[in-house]
Amino acid sequence: MSDINDQPTRRDFIHVASVSAAALGAACVAWPLIDQMNPAADTLALSTTEFDVSGVQEGMSVSVVWRGKPVFVRHRTKAEIEEAAAVELSDLPDPQTDADRTPRPEILVLLGVCTHLGCVPLGQKATDPKGEWGGWFCPCHGSHYDTSGRIRKGPAPTNLVIPPYKYISDDVIKIG
Amino acid sequence: MSSPKLTNPVARWIDHRLPVFTFLHHEMHEYPTPKNLNYWWNFGSLAGITLVIMIVTGIILSMHYTAHVDHAFQSVERIMRDVNYGWLIRYIHANGASFFFIVVYIHIFRGLYYGSYKAPRELLWMLGVVILLLMMATAFMGYVLPWGQMSFWGATVITNLFSAIPLVGESIVTLLWGGFSVDNPTLNRFFSLHYLLPFVIVGVVVLHIVALHRFGSNNPLGIDVRGDQDTVSFHPYYTVKDMFGLSVFLTIMAAVVFFLPNSMGHPDNYIPANPMVTPAHIVPEWYFLPFYAILRAVPDKLLGVLAMFAAIAVLFVLPWLDRSPVRSATFRPIYKIMFWVFLLDCVALTYLGAKPAEGIYVVLSRLCTVYYFAHFIILLPALSVFETPRSLPRSIGKSVLGGGNGIPAPAPAAAREKP
Numbered sequence: 001m002s003d004i005n006d007q008p009t010r011r012d013f014i015h016v017a018s019v020s021a022a023a024l025g026a027a028c029v030a031w032p033l034i035d036q037m038n039p040a041a042d043t044l045a046l047s048t049t050e051f052d053v054s055g056v057q058e059g060m061s062v063s064v065v066w067r068g069k070p071v072f073v074r075h076r077t078k079a080e081i082e083e084a085a086a087v088e089l090s091d092l093p094d095p096q097t098d099a100d101r102t103p104r105p106e107i108l109v110l111l112g113v114c115t116h117l118g119c120v121p122l123g124q125k126a127t128d129p130k131g132e133w134g135g136w137f138c139p140c141h142g143s144h145y146d147t148s149g150r151i152r153k154g155p156a157p158t159n160l161v162i163p164p165y166k167y168i169s170d171d172v173i174k175i176g
Numbered sequence: 177m178s179s180p181k182l183t184n185p186v187a188r189w190i191d192h193r194l195p196v197f198t199f200l201h202h203e204m205h206e207y208p209t210p211k212n213l214n215y216w217w218n219f220g221s222l223a224g225i226t227l228v229i230m231i232v233t234g235i236i237l238s239m240h241y242t243a244h245v246d247h248a249f250q251s252v253e254r255i256m257r258d259v260n261y262g263w264l265i266r267y268i269h270a271n272g273a274s275f276f277f278i279v280v281y282i283h284i285f286r287g288l289y290y291g292s293y294k295a296p297r298e299l300l301w302m303l304g305v306v307i308l309l310l311m312m313a314t315a316f317m318g319y320v321l322p323w324g325q326m327s328f329w330g331a332t333v334i335t336n337l338f339s340a341i342p343l344v345g346e347s348i349v350t351l352l353w354g355g356f357s358v359d360n361p362t363l364n365r366f367f368s369l370h371y372l373l374p375f376v377i378v379g380v381v382v383l384h385i386v387a388l389h390r391f392g393s394n395n396p397l398g399i400d401v402r403g404d405q406d407t408v409s410f411h412p413y414y415t416v417k418d419m420f421g422l423s424v425f426l427t428i429m430a431a432v433v434f435f436l437p438n439s440m441g442h443p444d445n446y447i448p449a450n451p452m453v454t455p456a457h458i459v460p461e462w463y464f465l466p467f468y469a470i471l472r473a474v475p476d477k478l479l480g481v482l483a484m485f486a487a488i489a490v491l492f493v494l495p496w497l498d499r500s501p502v503r504s505a506t507f508r509p510i511y512k513i514m515f516w517v518f519l520l521d522c523v524a525l526t527y528l529g530a531k532p533a534e535g536i537y538v539v540l541s542r543l544c545t546v547y548y549f550a551h552f553i554i555l556l557p558a559l560s561v562f563e564t565p566r567s568l569p570r571s572i573g574k575s576v577l578g579g580g581n582g583i584p585a586p587a588p589a590a591a592r593e594k595p
Contacts, residue, residue, distance in 0.1 A: 034351075037351050037352070037354055037361075037365065038350065038351055038354065039350065039353075039354055039355050039356065039361075040354065040361065043354070043355045043356075043359075043361065047356070063452055065451075065452070067355070067356035067357060068355065068356060068357035068358075068359050068451055069356065069357045069451065070451070070452050116336075116477060117332070117333040117336040117337065117339075117477075118332045118333060118335075118336035118339075119329065119332070119333065119454040119458070120452065120453060120454040122456075138454075139454065139456050139457065139458075140329075140333065140454060140458055141472060141533050142532075142533050142534055155472075155475060155476075155477060155480070156477070157476075157477045
């Protein structure tokens with residue numbers, strides 16, 4: 001082969017440029033086709049919920065619907081708060097202090113979705129099993145959560161998620 | 177390629193311009209097929225016919241089904257109670273899914289026993305694994321459509337598997353859901369894809385058959401066809417045999433459809449979906465249980481998901497893991513035992529997948545999972561080196577007609593590869 005055939009030519013440049021332009025165009029067209037699967041505007045519009053926590057008696061738990069998922073609001077007893085605060089961080093798979101998880105120790109707000117594969121843990125009703133640490137127990141694959149909603153045992157990798165929320169008055173929280 | 181003797185002038189006119197009759201004659205009539213195929217070779221055509229049954233009943237069901245969270249459950253109950261023969265068509269479709277998997281699993285284990293995945297049929301085997309994956313996706317999305325409790329929570333757990341992917345996992349799950357939980361957008365897209373994927377399966381089945389007809393069927397002896405004396409034409413010999421097998425299969429399927437239509441389902445799916453309450457004991461459909469057991473056996477979320485997908489992915493590379501030159505287990509004394517142990521292991525995983533993940537079940541699931549992968553990754557490659565196969569018959573014809581033994585055993589792969 002002569003040297004001239006090994007050199008890039010104007011024709012090679014045109015080939016590369018055409019294919020690149022076509023690939024870029026294809027990627028631009030693909031994006032709307034993929035992004036249509038993401039939450040639509042009306043789904044996003046429903047993404048906040050307000051709730052009055054004063055109705056939740058001590059020792060009681062309530063589930064609130066937020067974005068189609070349950071949010072657990074538990075009015076914890078003194079014993080439960082002490083238990084949650086007394087845990088050594090080194091005992092936790094996903095270390096976090098109880099104070100970091102709730103601004104008001106007696107009202108704990110959690111996303112009621114197991115961080116393993118998304119089941120709703122048991123522990124909201126008085127008759128439910130609450131797991132070995134008195135918080136919540138996920139029956140699907142056996143994850144145990146403590147009274148602060150932190151993972152203690154089982155396949156779930158992280159603590160129950162704290163949804164974004166704030167007190168918009170003394171007793172009303174706005175989730176989302 | 178010989179042409180059919182067409183007497184009808186219209187057929188001749190058509191065939192000259194569009195050789196469909198020649199094609200069908202070649203591929204379904206004179207197609208040479210080993211004369212020693214046993215009844216385990218019925219399951220390929222059974223799978224194809226089951227696919228047709230599923231598509232026909234599915235198209236009919238979609239004429240009465242409403243893909244909306246407020247109406248889906250009711251529309252399925254309406255099919256069951258009000259639509260003429262709706263109960264029959266839905267029970268055929270629901271049980272047909274289970275029978276489809278029974279047939280395909282038997283078809284796969286037949287391939288494993290007789291070494292049908294070995295050269296030159298590697299791509300044929302891999303296309304089969306693609307069909308299995310598509311079937312799993314289709315079956316999963318179909319199970320979501322009635323929008324019962326198991327539909328909803330099955331969809332939640334399985335889509336959440338993708339949240340195990342580092343960094344982008346949560347975004348992918350939101351993309352799959354079209355919202356922040358399994359909801360109406362999810363149901364709509366699952367319906368759309370559940371309708372689409374069976375036709376994709378048909379496409380891959382066509383490729384599967386093209387690849388099959390390149391070298392023809394493997395056979396119980398696992399030796400190559402050496403000439404016309406080893407084969408018979410597909411029609412009438414195997415068309416008749418397949419029809420007989422089909423009538424037995426349809427008899428069993430009809431018995432289940434008419435007398436035990438809910439035996440393979442779960443009663444919780446007759447409770448409408450409730451996103452606030454997870455059923456106490458959720459299990460997938462029986463055909464996913466081995467993979468579910470593997471998922472739960474691994475104590476880490478990401479590794480568990482990877483192990484589950486790897487359990488199927490390993491099938492793609494099977495032709496290169498098993499290096500033994502002998503196909504059929506009939507002539508592989510150690511592999512024959514290993515095959516049955518492996519089958520038992522899969523049955524055990526199916527059983528364990530249905531049990532709660534606690535105590536002895538977790539320990540057994542882990543042992544069975546380790547054995548599942550060891551079978552493919554350690555035992556099979558090692559066996560190709562150490563096993564001495566029995567002597568192979570000279571030809572299929574000789575073996576069928578008697579007096580065919582005499583070829584010395586092929587040396588183990590290790591010895592064979594030395595120059």
